Amino acid sequence: MTNQDFPLIFERSKEGRVSYSLPDLDVPEVDLEAELTATYMRQEAPELPEVSELEIMRHYTGLSNRNYGVDSGFYPLGSCTMKYNPKINEDVARLEGFTHIHPYQDPKTVQGALEMMYDLQQALQEITGMAGVSLQSAAGAHGEWTGLMMIRAFHEANGDFHRTKVIVPDSAHGTNPASASVAGFESVTVKTNEKGLVDLEDLKRVVGDDTAALMLTNPNTLGLFETEILEMAEIVHGVGGKLYYDGANLNAIMGYARPGDMGFDVVHLNLHKTFTGPHGGGGPGSGPVGVSAELEPFLPKPLVVKKDDFYTLEYDRPQSIGRVKPFYGNFGINLRAYTYIRTMGAEGLKKVSEYAVLNANYMMRKLEKVYDLPYNQHCKHEFVLSGKRQKKLGVRTLDIAKRLLDFGYHPPTVYFPLNVEEAMMIEPTETESKETLDGFINTLLIIADEAENNPEIVQEAPHNTIMKRMDETTAARKPILRYYKA
Amino acid sequence: MDFRYLPMTETDKKEMLDSIGIQETDELFSDIPEKVRLKRSLNLKEPKNEFELKKELAQMAKKNYNLKEYTSFLGAGVYDHFIPSVVDHVISRSEFYTAYTPYQPEISQGELQAIFEFQTMISELTGMPVANSSMYDGGTSLAEAVNLSAGQTRRKKVIVSKAVHPEYRAVIETYGKGPNLDIVYIDHVNGLTDLEQLAHELDDTTASVVIQYPNFFGQLEPLAKIRELLVNQPKAMFIVSSNPLSLGVLTPPGAFGADIVVGDTQVFGIPAQFGGPHCGYFATTEKLMRKIPGRLVGQTVDENGVRGYVLTLQAREQHIRRDKATSNICSNQALNALASAVAMSSIGKHGLKKMAELNMHKARYAKKQLEVAGFEVVHDGSFFNEFVVKLPVPVKVANDKLLEKGIIGGYDLAAYYPELEGHMLVAVTEIRTKEEIDAFVKELGDIHD
Numbered sequence: 001m002t003n004q005d006f007p008l009i010f011e012r013s014k015e016g017r018v019s020y021s022l023p024d025l026d027v028p029e030v031d032l033e034a035e036l037t038a039t040y041m042r043q044e045a046p047e048l049p050e051v052s053e054l055e056i057m058r059h060y061t062g063l064s065n066r067n068y069g070v071d072s073g074f075y076p077l078g079s080c081t082m083k084y085n086p087k088i089n090e091d092v093a094r095l096e097g098f099t100h101i102h103p104y105q106d107p108k109t110v111q112g113a114l115e116m117m118y119d120l121q122q123a124l125q126e127i128t129g130m131a132g133v134s135l136q137s138a139a140g141a142h143g144e145w146t147g148l149m150m151i152r153a154f155h156e157a158n159g160d161f162h163r164t165k166v167i168v169p170d171s172a173h174g175t176n177p178a179s180a181s182v183a184g185f186e187s188v189t190v191k192t193n194e195k196g197l198v199d200l201e202d203l204k205r206v207v208g209d210d211t212a213a214l215m216l217t218n219p220n221t222l223g224l225f226e227t228e229i230l231e232m233a234e235i236v237h238g239v240g241g242k243l244y245y246d247g248a249n250l251n252a253i254m255g256y257a258r259p260g261d262m263g264f265d266v267v268h269l270n271l272h273k274t275f276t277g278p279h280g281g282g283g284p285g286s287g288p289v290g291v292s293a294e295l296e297p298f299l300p301k302p303l304v305v306k307k308d309d310f311y312t313l314e315y316d317r318p319q320s321i322g323r324v325k326p327f328y329g330n331f332g333i334n335l336r337a338y339t340y341i342r343t344m345g346a347e348g349l350k351k352v353s354e355y356a357v358l359n360a361n362y363m364m365r366k367l368e369k370v371y372d373l374p375y376n377q378h379c380k381h382e383f384v385l386s387g388k389r390q391k392k393l394g395v396r397t398l399d400i401a402k403r404l405l406d407f408g409y410h411p412p413t414v415y416f417p418l419n420v421e422e423a424m425m426i427e428p429t430e431t432e433s434k435e436t437l438d439g440f441i442n443t444l445l446i447i448a449d450e451a452e453n454n455p456e457i458v459q460e461a462p463h464n465t466i467m468k469r470m471d472e473t474t475a476a477r478k479p480i481l482r483y484y485k486a
Numbered sequence: 487m488d489f490r491y492l493p494m495t496e497t498d499k500k501e502m503l504d505s506i507g508i509q510e511t512d513e514l515f516s517d518i519p520e521k522v523r524l525k526r527s528l529n530l531k532e533p534k535n536e537f538e539l540k541k542e543l544a545q546m547a548k549k550n551y552n553l554k555e556y557t558s559f560l561g562a563g564v565y566d567h568f569i570p571s572v573v574d575h576v577i578s579r580s581e582f583y584t585a586y587t588p589y590q591p592e593i594s595q596g597e598l599q600a601i602f603e604f605q606t607m608i609s610e611l612t613g614m615p616v617a618n619s620s621m622y623d624g625g626t627s628l629a630e631a632v633n634l635s636a637g638q639t640r641r642k643k644v645i646v647s648k649a650v651h652p653e654y655r656a657v658i659e660t661y662g663k664g665p666n667l668d669i670v671y672i673d674h675v676n677g678l679t680d681l682e683q684l685a686h687e688l689d690d691t692t693a694s695v696v697i698q699y700p701n702f703f704g705q706l707e708p709l710a711k712i713r714e715l716l717v718n719q720p721k722a723m724f725i726v727s728s729n730p731l732s733l734g735v736l737t738p739p740g741a742f743g744a745d746i747v748v749g750d751t752q753v754f755g756i757p758a759q760f761g762g763p764h765c766g767y768f769a770t771t772e773k774l775m776r777k778i779p780g781r782l783v784g785q786t787v788d789e790n791g792v793r794g795y796v797l798t799l800q801a802r803e804q805h806i807r808r809d810k811a812t813s814n815i816c817s818n819q820a821l822n823a824l825a826s827a828v829a830m831s832s833i834g835k836h837g838l839k840k841m842a843e844l845n846m847h848k849a850r851y852a853k854k855q856l857e858v859a860g861f862e863v864v865h866d867g868s869f870f871n872e873f874v875v876k877l878p879v880p881v882k883v884a885n886d887k888l889l890e891k892g893i894i895g896g897y898d899l900a901a902y903y904p905e906l907e908g909h910m911l912v913a914v915t916e917i918r919t920k921e922e923i924d925a926f927v928k929e930l931g932d933i934h935d
Contacts, residue, residue: 005793006595009603009831020837023568025844026920027851032735032843035868039710042737046610048835053572056831060576060600067596069584077586084491085584088536093759094574097547102560103761104897105551106885112549113760119531126529138622138762139817149663178811182633184664225517255528256515262522272817280821281597282587282781283620284763300660321663323656326563326625327761339543345533348489355494357514362502378514405592433493434502465592468789475786475798479775481616482606483785 006066009059010483013049019056047485066466067281068410074436078382078413078425079173079221081251081273086343089276089336098335103327107312114311117304117328120338121288127341127349128247128267129260130290134299135329140248142324143268143287144179144215149321150266150291150298151213151242152183157298157319163212163241169198171221171417173248185212192419196222196375203235211241218245218262219252219380221417221425223360233263242266242295250274251429252357252380255350265292275337286333300324355430356381359437363428366441370448374420381429387422395451395458397422402469403450403461407443490536551894553758557922559852561872561913562702562897563624563651563750564758567731568841568917570832573755577825587781587820591796592788598795601783601820604827611733612747613740614769619781620823621766621815624750625654628696628727629661630779630813631746631768635694635723637812638777642668643691647679649701650727652902658696665812667693677705677865677874685715694723694746699739700732703911704849704872705865709742716743729753730767732870734842746770755829756822765822775799779813844916845871848923852914855927864909872913874899874906877930881910884933891929 033041051059069075075082092098101110121133137143148166155163166180168187177187188206193199197220207214214236218226226232236243245264251274259267271277272285279285291299301320302313313328344352357380364373364383372386387397401411401424413425428437450458462468494502503509515523534542553566560566577583581596588594588601601619608617621627632644644662646655648671655671662669670687673680679697688695695716699707709726716724725746726739731753739747752764770778776799784798833841849871853863862876877884881898888895896913899906914923 006599008599008606009827010606013835018834018837019572019832020570020834020841022833022837022841022844023916023919025847027848027923030847030850032846036706036736040706040737040868042733042735042839045835045839046607046733046738048607048610048833048838049831050834050836051831053832056572056828057575059831060572060828061579063596063600064576064579064581065596066594066599067581067585067588068590068593069581071580071584075586077589080586082586085580086491088540090578090583091540092543092547095544095547096552096554097544097550099757099759100553100566101550101760102553102558102564102566102758102894104560104562104564105894106882106889109551109889109894110549110760112546115549116543116546123530138626139815141814141816142622142626145664145814149660152663175814175816178814181811182661182664182814184666227517227519230519230521253515253518255524257518257522257524261524278583278821279586279817280583280819281585281594281601281824282820283817284622284765284819284822285817286763322660323653324626324660325657325762326623326651326653329761330622330763331760332763339539342531342539342543343533343536344489344491346528346530348492348533349528349530351489351492354511355492358494358499358502358511361506361514365506378517380514401590402592405590410586410593411590431491431493434498462592467592467595467792467794470591470788470794470796471786472796472798475784475796476800479782479798480785481602481775481782481798482609483602 008483009049012051012055015050017050017052019051019053073408074440075410076412076426076428078427079248081429083429084431085276085278089339092339093332093335111311114304116335116338118306118311120334123341124288124290127254128290129258130267131293132296132299133288133290134303135288135334136300136325137287137289138325138330139285140270140287141175141179143289144175145183146289146300146324147244147266147268148179148183150295153298153321154295155212163210165210166212167206167214170419173246176215196224197226200228200231207235207239209239211239213242213244215244215246217249219249222375222384223379223382224375225380229262252353254353256353265295271333271337276340277333277336284330284333286330352430359428363437363441367444370445382425382427384420385424386420387424390451391422393451393455395455397424399458400447403447403458405462406464409440556892556894558894559896559912559926560894562911565753565915566758567753567915569755570829572832573825573828576828577821582824583821595794598783600824600827602795604823607827607830608767608769611730612769613738614747615772616775617767617769618778619783620819621768621780622819623764623766625657627748627766627768628654629657631725631748632658632694633661633665633812634777636665636667639693639721641691641693644693645670645672645687646696647672649674649679649703650696650698651702677703677867679707688715688719692719692722694725696725698727700729700870703874704869706868713742731842734838751826754826756825763819763822765819765826780815780818841916848918849914852923859927859931871915872911875910875912877908877910879933880908887933888929893926893929
């Protein structure tokens with residue numbers, strides 16, 4: 001691969017070339033121009049490409065070669081759980097009986113689809129320890145907002161209209177306060193203590209009769225288990241608030257502990273993280289929401305229910321928050337997650353968490369020798385290092401991330417969580433071999449050494465990628481968001 | 487039991503435990519308080535090996551009546567269209583589907599460029615200068631557009647036509663609870679939005695007017711006239727939800743002064759798959775560029791001056807003013823946007839017009855044959871590929887009979903419009919043949935008799 005411009009599909013276009021093969025016109029033609037009139041008949045055709053089929057394949061194959069996925073190499077992107085995406089999932093999702101079914105078909109004609117959804121609801125209830133699950137939310141952030149809307153509906157159903165605040169730790173995922181805002185709440189920050197956990201004293205200070213909920217990730221974004229979770233639940237429930245579980249980090253505790261048993265009232269899961277739905281370059285995901293019995297009436301509708309061995313969609317749910325999405329959620333992603341759960345079973349899922357945690361601790365202990373470890377204790381599925389020492393040498397965490405590209409790795413999440421300086425958040429996942437972990441550890445040690453002895457090579461990285469560092473400032477200042485024919 | 491996705495051997499595990507300085511992995515979980523530890527196994531179905539599981543799930547799939555084995559006239563927002571073979575071959579490349587959001591542009595140029603191309607295609611189709619990288623689906627994209635209009639105008643009143651997809655409206659209602667929107671519905675008359683009522687409701691507290699084009703009944707709303715009504719309320723935004731395939735033939739909403747155009751690209755390369763994942767699009771004006779929800783890909787250069795692409799305008803919403811955000815969307819539908827981009831490339835400039843016209847010719851043929859057979863097609867306006875037919879029996883009864891003949895009938899409008907009991911919304915796409923349409927008309931006629 002050379003450092004050169006890769007043509008856009010539009011730049012490959014040539015008048016008169018086609019790639020389509022459309023069904024025949026076997027009915028009489030109608031004069032559409034006369035019917036629509038010049039006002040509604042499009043006068044100028046949209047500039048879509050005119051290319052041959054081979055050119056399409058070359059174009060997109062070329063683009064795929066300029067992309068990096070889990071199948072390409074190690075992808076320890078913290079909080080994103082970039083584990084292997086099993087191929088059976090893809091095969092199952094492409095079965096005609098699942099791919100080509102319409103959401104408005106009579107339930108009696110889609111019993112297999114509804115059965116899968118029902119079974120998945122059941123399995124997720126068991127894994128999380130919740131009383132009910134809706135599969136409707138399309139992604140994690142969508143699930144967060146759905147959960148908060150249910151909490152809002154719950155309080156309002158109790159005549160409680162003054163709970164305007166959602167408490168969010170300073171280490172929380174950025175979507176948490178955003179979801180709170182979109183749901184009509186004001187977010188309040190609770191501090192992290194010196195152990196990297198929620199500061200209980202600060203929590204006591206910020207809760208009150210205006211608290212709608214506390215949103216929490218457990219293990220938190222530092223990869224640490226919130227050991228005082230029961231005390232936190234007591235504090236929040238004590239003032240009438242609800243406890244919200246951000247399931248982004250569930251990969252750490254499957255079969256070991258369940259949010260429902262910790263006192264959480266609402267849970268969302270990221271099926272595209274923990275349950276191997278592929279990330280697809282940014283989506284589609286799936287963000288089912290689970291609730292305690294008390295909040296069950298507020299779940300989005302419809303829900304899949306089973307009556308006398310017949311699966312159907314239940315719409316008659318008067319207290320439901322309504323729809324959060326047309327139809328029934330990202331069925332295709334839910335199906336992949338279901339296939340994964342049926343592949344692993346209870347024992348397998350527990351082993352997933354066991355190895356996710358073992359792998360993270362192994363790496364953390366090897367790397368703490370050269371990188372700063374702000375919170376020195378067993379981590380769960382991920383851990384956060386600080387590039388403070390390297391920063392003193394003039395090498396920033398961003399440089400380290402870019403240098404990793406030269407060695408063929410996807411870098412960890414950087415500059416997050418916000419409460420750690422020069423943060424590097426590493427999540428190896430359970431699907432990686434020891435050789436892969438050792439290779440990555442070794443590379444990070446080499447880069448630390450380079451930072452001391454040859455900082456320029458890190459500061460000027462990447463050297464081996466098809467593109468050098470991009471000018472992001474100009475991109476934002478003078479945005480070019482589409483192609484125009486020259 | 488061995489698990490094929492877990493590569494650590496017992497030797498590996500032993501070495502790692504030694505390296506950490508512990509005996510058992512359980513020690514790593516000792517921070518979980520005793521009280522919340524799960525002391526039993528999860529109660530899940532027994533796992534199956536790859537062969538057995540595939541067999542079981544294939545049997546489960548077979549229980550569904552699929553659109554390839556049955557002849558379908560069902561649309562109502564989800565359509566069975568021709569999907570070029572290249573689409574699945576491209577999205578099956580695992581450099582695409584196993585990648586995360588392109589945070590590292592140096593190794594994500596493929597995804598970034600594909601999305602930049604997608605944005606360009608949506609911009610072309612809608613006649614809007616800016617389009618984002620995708621939304622969850624048409625319904626949530628529309629709800630985000632409505633919330634944006636309220637935030638931007640600092641107004642609460644949103645005027646929504648009842649000829650907008652009922653489930654999209656339901657999503658608007660749920661999304662509207664956060665910012666406390668006041669949603670006002672406009673009735674449908676002869677399959678179109680009642681413009682008199684719309685004119686009456688439109689005032690200086692209106693944040694936006696929401697119209698679907700073609701609307702839920704398949705009819706073409708007179709966007710030019712609606713635009714005229716909005717001239718007197720220039721602050722109120724004009725939001726149009728549009729089937730992008732129809733824009734191969736129809737004048738795009740951008741030409742009628744729309745402020746935001748949204749919809750679903752499921753029609754391009756994405757199978758129905760029981761309602762999702764599909765792919766929302768969101769297009770708008772230069773003026774609203776920095777308010778657009780979701781991700782945007784922008785063109786730039788690298789240090790060597792080579793053209794490339796990055797996620798841009800990220801200094802918005804959840805990243806900076808995260809507690810004042812008006813949208814929280816993070817994951818989107820990137821892989822489906824890619825599928826749609828490939829389909830649009832394959833169908834191409836001329837193919838798009840042809841495909842849209844095929845839908846219109848075939849739908850008109852079906853309408854005419856139904857009329858010949860004595861059915862009343864209730865609306866007389868121009869339409870795209872859907873129309874409403876009145877039946878002498880409840881739609882469910884008709885559909886049960888059709889199913890026996892291998893036909894999945896149209897959508898029962900009574901589900902959301904009690905006044906339209908016995909009215910079926912019929913969708914005819916380019917893949918329906920004359921024979922299939924004739925059979926559909928004949929079978930319906932038999933029920934008639």
